[in-house]
Amino acid sequence: MLDGKKVLFSGMQATGNLTLGNYLGALKNWVNLSEEYECFYSVVDLHSITVRQDPSELRQRARKLLALYIAAGLDPEKNCIYYQSHVSGHAELAWILNCFTYMGELNRMTQFKDKAAKHADNINAGLFTYPVLMAADILLYQADVVPVGKDQLQHLEITRDIAQRFNAIYGDVFTIPEPFIGKTGAKIASLQDPSKKMSKSDENANASIYLMDDPDTVIRKFKRAVTDSEAQVRYREEQPGIRNLIDIYCVCTGKSPEDTEKEFDGKGYGEFKLAVGEAVVSVLKPLQSRFAELIKDKSYIDRVIKENGDKANYFAAKTLRKVQKKVGFPERVR
């Protein structure tokens, strides 16, 4: 609890181009939660180097992601928007928590298995202990809730296990965080294969709408989206492609699936896909223009980075000192 508000922590990696799925499934929800909770939104660059990165590209992407948080509507006066690498407490707490995490637990993480298979030439220890760093992120701020996608639920489970294990030994040190899963409507699938989630690392550029795609590109990608041969706009399990498009249309317009079925009753897929594309364009346009303004304003962004980094450090240090004392590190002489 901070100022009587519950604490929320979440983060995103600045790797790959953010997609409409990241926005509708995560960022947009973050904005809705930002009044109710005391929020920490991190650009998790420590996590990014678990796979090889080009340094200048990582730096640029990280800054863009931070600006995008703001462009999406997160007010940096009210939300702590900062770089993970500017708060050394993340790495320090991660080390301590590493000593309270079992190899067997980490071995069960499905994301590690997937990533190890994908980056077979670089299966480094950081990739293996990635979930411990994530636990440190969350526990450092004593977060009550963590909005995550389904793919991160296992990491949240292990975070809870580590925190409970630590608390059982040392007393109530950490708040046990709860996952916060967004509305099902906001889970966006690939436009080319609706059984997969829309991903920033998809090799097929037509599968994902990127947040910086121009209107023509957006419309073209929707025209090419995979549907089916049923030729009716219905929200049904058997029509995953159309269902996904309806989901997208609904989050962008605020309409319900039933309204959408009625609106496009008897109409063809061509007309529907165009409407979905236009709805998405009308969401992306203001986001893109706010982003363009922000990224030009160097001193403003720098100030946000500095002030919020200091704020994050302040809260992180509080938890870290407590933990260091509990495990038996000597107090600092002042």
Ligand code: TRP
């Ligand atoms: N691992 C998360 C992802 O790739 C990002 C992340 C890092 C995160 N630390 C976090 C998300 C803490 C929530 C809380 O999506």
